[in-house]
Amino acid sequence: DVKVTQSSRYLVKRTGEKVFLECVQDMDHENMFWYRQDPGLGLRLIYFSYDVKMKEKGDIPEGYSVSREKKERFSLILESASTNQTSMYLCASSSPDRESYGYTFGSGTRLTVV
Amino acid sequence: AQSVSQHNHHVILSEAASLELGCNYSYGGTVNLFWYVQYPGQHLQLLLKYFSGDPLVKGIKGFEAEFIKSKFSFNLRKPSVQWSDTAEYFCAVNAIGTGGFKTIFGAGTRLFVKA
Numbered sequence: 001d002v003k004v005t006q007s008s009r010y011l012v013k014r015t016g017e018k019v020f021l022e023c024v025q026d027m028d029h030e031n032m033f034w035y036r037q038d039p040g041l042g043l044r045l046i047y048f049s050y051d052v053k054m055k056e057k058g059d060i061p062e063g064y065s066v067s068r069e070k071k072e073r074f075s076l077i078l079e080s081a082s083t084n085q086t087s088m089y090l091c092a093s094s095s096p097d098r099e100s101y102g103y104t105f106g107s108g109t110r111l112t113v114v
Numbered sequence: 115a116q117s118v119s120q121h122n123h124h125v126i127l128s129e130a131a132s133l134e135l136g137c138n139y140s141y142g143g144t145v146n147l148f149w150y151v152q153y154p155g156q157h158l159q160l161l162l163k164y165f166s167g168d169p170l171v172k173g174i175k176g177f178e179a180e181f182i183k184s185k186f187s188f189n190l191r192k193p194s195v196q197w198s199d200t201a202e203y204f205c206a207v208n209a210i211g212t213g214g215f216k217t218i219f220g221a222g223t224r225l226f227v228k229a
Contacts, residue, residue: 035219040123042204042221090158102148102206103217105158 003027004106006091012112019078021109023091030095032074033103034058034066037088046089049074081113116141118207120220127195128228135190135223137205146208147188148217149179153201161203164188175199197229 007022025032031050035043035058045058047066055066063085067075074093078085088110092103121136139145149161162173169181179190188205205220 040221042118042120043219092158102146102150102160102163102208103158104160105150107157 004091004093004104006089006106006109008109009107010110010112012114013078013081015082015113017078017081017113019081019111019113021076021078021089021091021111023074023076023106024072025074025091025093025104026072027093027095027104028071029093029104030071031093032068033092033094034064034074034076035090035092036060037090037108043090046076078111081111083113085111086113087111116207116209116218118205118218118220120203120205120223122223123221124224124226126226126228129197130194131227133190133192133195133199133225135203135205135225137188137190137220139186139188139205139207139218141186141207141209143209147179147181148206148208149173149177149188149190150204150206150219151201152204158204161190195225195227197227199225200227201225 004025013019033048034046037043044060046064049055049068052071065077088108090108091106094103117140119138147164150158151161152158164171164181172178177192181188202222202224204222208217
């Protein structure tokens, strides 16, 4: 089974801090994604990457950046955390030649910014 | 732009009741369709998917969904729910030919099954 591992389950950070969320997948998937999940809003795409060092903005990239130095690792960076970034962050991966197979998600990181 | 609508945000059922969760999407091209489920405290997992062939697809745990192309719908059904089906359900649509980049998720439906 594909495993997508997010480094932290819960994080509490202060306003203005730089925050790193890490995600690692073990199935050599080309595509990786960062979503945030908020009640009543579903999952909203922040950034995605289709190859090492490649990144594309999703629907809500403001206040975030990403890094993909290795195929298996996709990091989400909050440059200066704000309270409106308090959310559940989900990482996912997929293979582009198997679009119909859907995504595999990590367990999520619940970030609270105080 | 693509969008996905889930008709209900919260559904409360008694055990053994039948379930139908509505999902409509807007996209004119060919799509893959998914339902994901998130049980309390667990990660999102794939429940079932449609990509071609029989529009009635069966997933895990007795769930099924029917793709009706003319209605742009992909409703999730289960004839008799159990307490363990309490979870949040997300419909998702992926536009074929976009390399998996354009999967759009609905807002989710939270199902609570009373024991």
